Amino acid sequence: MTPRTRAALVGGVTVAVLIAAWEAAVRMGDLPPFVLPAPSHVAATAVGSAPLLGPHVLTTATEAVLGLALGATVGWLLAVLTATIPTTGQVAQPVVLLSQTIPTVVLAPLMILWAGFGLTSKVVLVALTVFFPVLIASSAAIRDVDAEHADMVAGLGGTRRHQLWIVRLPASVPGALAGLRIAATYAVGAAVVSEYLAGASGIGVFIQRSRKAYAVDQIFVGIALIAILTAVLVLAIVALRRALTPWQPAHARL
Amino acid sequence: MLAVRDLTVAFPPARGKGDATVALDRLTLEVSRGEFVAVLGPSGCGKSTLLRAWGGLLVERARVSGEIAVPRASDGTRATAWMPQRDGLLPWRRALSNAMVGAIAAGVPRERALPRARALLVEFGLGGFEDAWPHELSGGMRQRLALLRTCLTERPVLLLDEPFGALDPVTRRRMNAWLASVGLVSQDGERAVALVTHDVDEAITLADRIVVMSGRPGRIVHEVQAHGESRYDREALLASLDA
Numbered sequence: 001m002t003p004r005t006r007a008a009l010v011g012g013v014t015v016a017v018l019i020a021a022w023e024a025a026v027r028m029g030d031l032p033p034f035v036l037p038a039p040s041h042v043a044a045t046a047v048g049s050a051p052l053l054g055p056h057v058l059t060t061a062t063e064a065v066l067g068l069a070l071g072a073t074v075g076w077l078l079a080v081l082t083a084t085i086p087t088t089g090q091v092a093q094p095v096v097l098l099s100q101t102i103p104t105v106v107l108a109p110l111m112i113l114w115a116g117f118g119l120t121s122k123v124v125l126v127a128l129t130v131f132f133p134v135l136i137a138s139s140a141a142i143r144d145v146d147a148e149h150a151d152m153v154a155g156l157g158g159t160r161r162h163q164l165w166i167v168r169l170p171a172s173v174p175g176a177l178a179g180l181r182i183a184a185t186y187a188v189g190a191a192v193v194s195e196y197l198a199g200a201s202g203i204g205v206f207i208q209r210s211r212k213a214y215a216v217d218q219i220f221v222g223i224a225l226i227a228i229l230t231a232v233l234v235l236a237i238v239a240l241r242r243a244l245t246p247w248q249p250a251h252a253r254l
Numbered sequence: 255m256l257a258v259r260d261l262t263v264a265f266p267p268a269r270g271k272g273d274a275t276v277a278l279d280r281l282t283l284e285v286s287r288g289e290f291v292a293v294l295g296p297s298g299c300g301k302s303t304l305l306r307a308w309g310g311l312l313v314e315r316a317r318v319s320g321e322i323a324v325p326r327a328s329d330g331t332r333a334t335a336w337m338p339q340r341d342g343l344l345p346w347r348r349a350l351s352n353a354m355v356g357a358i359a360a361g362v363p364r365e366r367a368l369p370r371a372r373a374l375l376v377e378f379g380l381g382g383f384e385d386a387w388p389h390e391l392s393g394g395m396r397q398r399l400a401l402l403r404t405c406l407t408e409r410p411v412l413l414l415d416e417p418f419g420a421l422d423p424v425t426r427r428r429m430n431a432w433l434a435s436v437g438l439v440s441q442d443g444e445r446a447v448a449l450v451t452h453d454v455d456e457a458i459t460l461a462d463r464i465v466v467m468s469g470r471p472g473r474i475v476h477e478v479q480a481h482g483e484s485r486y487d488r489e490a491l492l493a494s495l496d497a
Binding site for chain 1: 309310311331332334335336337338340342344345346355356358359360361387388389403404407409413
């Protein structure tokens with residue numbers, strides 16, 4: 001057995017034991033389903049409401065993916081710009097830091113007022129959550145490689161433009177992807193929270209409606225969907241890293 | 255071809271307190287066309303600073319006085335190519351593509367550089383490794399690739415900063431024997447090479463002339479030309495290093 005399959009097996013068994021314990025606790029404790037439904041009950045609800053769930057999942061997934069793309073692009077460009085023209089970094093830094101002292105959830109009502117109940121406000125909110133880790137990770141990646149390699153290019157006769165194209169831009173890619181990998185774990189959560197406040201569709205809307213109907217089993221279905229969606233996003237980004245940074249050893253890409 | 259006259263380089267202290275570090279003190283040295291000169295000196299004697307001065311790589315805060323003369327191309331750009339102590343290979347480029355960085359940075363057209371790069375890869379013992387990632391190459395191969403990258407600039411002056419300093423002694427000796435056989439310069443050639451090293455044997459194997467520098471601040475304390483079969487008096491060189 002390889003260490004990887006062993007790790008996967010141990011993880012799977014742990015989850016199975018936890019779910020079994022939950023099931024047993026509900027049955028033996030005789031808890032009413034509107035307080036804590038058993039996993040089997042949640043699974044049955046999920047199957048029953050599946051046709052209803054499709055559009056909700058699609059909405060949230062769209063918001064998360066577009067928000068990730070927008071936030072990652074802005075964060076990456078800002079990192080490259082800052083490394084190329086230090087003044088932009090000095091201008092951007094206070095704004096960036098200030099934006100991080102305000103939780104994005106707090107900004108959600110404003111975004112909804114400005115950009116409406118639809119897709120735009122949620123994409124912007126996800127992007128606001130995502131850009132910071134991408135910016136930080138890209139900047140760090142550029143800094144790590146910079147002095148030595150930039151000197152190498154200059155010593156061979158290269159200009160500042162060569163330093164940008166040959167060294168800084170490619171150096172930032174693994175950093176940006178590492179930041180994106182971290183950001184992906186927040187993206188779905190940020191989309192769902194903004195849906196709590198307003199919207200006609202999305203997992204957040206589904207959860208809010210279920211809460212109003214005291215359908216605790218449906219809330220659990222919503223939570224499970226968020227977890228699955230996040231896992232799918234993270235795996236997609238891991239695959240993207242494998243494709244875009246083929247020189248990196250596998251352990252550095254997780 | 256390549257010269258410094260009364261070159262003094264000092265670095266102000268990083269935090270603005272204390273004395274400036276004088277790396278080079280009124281150094282005068284000339285390298286002629288077709289010459290391979292080794293600058294030999296202990297660590298920290300300023301020999302890397304000398305190469306950086308020629309390569310146009312001194313940091314902004316360095317205080318420089320004296321004259322630095324380097325040959326220039328018709329468009330005014332420096333005709334020097336500098337090879338760093340660490341190979342500086344880019345991890346995201348394969349071997350051939352890393353070598354081509356020299357051509358790109360120096361503005362050598364791709365259609366001319368690419369066939370030359372392929373030919374040199376074979377000559378440098380890297381044939382068959384065109385598509386290898388740098389981390390797949392041994393230390394000696396990485397240094398040879400870095401040297402190949404430097405050669406692809408097609409610039410007449412090569413500035414080599416301890417090119418094999420990061421290698422183990424056995425590999426370094428083998429690399430030096432190989433480099434001597436490649437013949438980077440010839441007496442009637444257009445090229446000149448300035449190499450800095452702290453390794454006496456490296457200097458003896460490679461150079462037509464050896465310049466020995468003192469510890470910081472760097473000054474020239476000894477200078478010898480290779481002659482005859484034995485080329486250099488090794489003991490005398492070692493003694494001048496210790497002086």
